[in-house]
Amino acid sequence: EIVLTQSPGTLSLSPGDRATLSCRASQSVTSNYIAWYQQNPGQAPRLLMYGASSRVTGIPDRFSGSGSGTDFTLTIDRLEPEDFAVYYCQQYHSFPFTFGGGTKVEIK
Amino acid sequence: EVQLVESGGGLVQPGRSLRLSCVSSGFTFDDYAMYWVRQAPGKGLEWVSGITWNSGIIEYADSVKGRFTISRDNDKKSVYLQMNSLRADDTALYYCAKGTSYSKSPDDYWGQGTLVTVSS
Numbered sequence: 001e002i003v004l005t006q007s008p009g010t011l012s013l014s015p016g017d018r019a020t021l022s023c024r025a026s027q028s029v030t031s032n033y034i035a036w037y038q039q040n041p042g043q044a045p046r047l048l049m050y051g052a053s054s055r056v057t058g059i060p061d062r063f064s065g066s067g068s069g070t071d072f073t074l075t076i077d078r079l080e081p082e083d084f085a086v087y088y089c090q091q092y093h094s095f096p097f098t099f100g101g102g103t104k105v106e107i108k
Numbered sequence: 109e110v111q112l113v114e115s116g117g118g119l120v121q122p123g124r125s126l127r128l129s130c131v132s133s134g135f136t137f138d139d140y141a142m143y144w145v146r147q148a149p150g151k152g153l154e155w156v157s158g159i160t161w162n163s164g165i166i167e168y169a170d171s172v173k174g175r176f177t178i179s180r181d182n183d184k185k186s187v188y189l190q191m192n193s194l195r196a197d198d199t200a201l202y203y204c205a206k207g208t209s210y211s212k213s214p215d216d217y218w219g220q221g222t223l224v225t226v227s228s
Binding site: 046056088 | 143145152153154155158165167168169170203208212213214215216218219220221
């Protein structure tokens with residue numbers, strides 16, 4: 001099983017700041033089969049990115065993803081109030097699929 | 109509009125069984141893989157199980173292997189999760205999610221979840 005480790009656990013930032021979220025895999029994720037989700041309290045997760053760097057239709061371009069192999073990053077430029085949430089990475093290359101433990105982006 | 113509606117959750121004693129259902133609408137169900145993901149209260153997401161479009165590939169998390177069974181009925185546009193030998197650590201909100209393709213893929217639509225509580 002591929003273990004995903006997200007860091008930091010919590011990111012305290014202000015609106016307008018840039019957020020950089022890390023996701024590290026215990027082994028290489030071939031084809032960059034990494035997805036990123038956003039989850040707000042009491043809501044289901046929402047898919048933001050897939051293939052490590054492809055943005056889902058309708059997701060603002062302030063969200064971007066990068067990385068390859070075992071190290072992946074989600075960057076949120078110019079944080080908006082609605083961006084303060086919990087973010088999860090997921091690998092869908094090998095079964096069982098796995099999620100990282102999440103990064104909470106909170107208002108400083 | 110894509111919709112996924114889960115049902116079947118509830119309070120159940122340890123060792124008992126429960127069957128979750130997820131009925132879909134708004135897309136061609138048999139073109140896509142389907143998944144179950146759970147979230148324990150206050151915790152992160154845990155992938156539980158997945159099934160490809162034609163049930164050709166079925167996979168489980170190690171934590172549920174041998175106890176849970178996923179299945180789908182393409183005519184009824186539904187996916188199911190049969191949960192046996194339930195344990196307290198199975199307590200969670202169970203989400204049904206649609207894959208973005210017929211096989212390995214992330215989840216682009218999610219239901220609102222059905223709560224399973226395992227307690228005596």
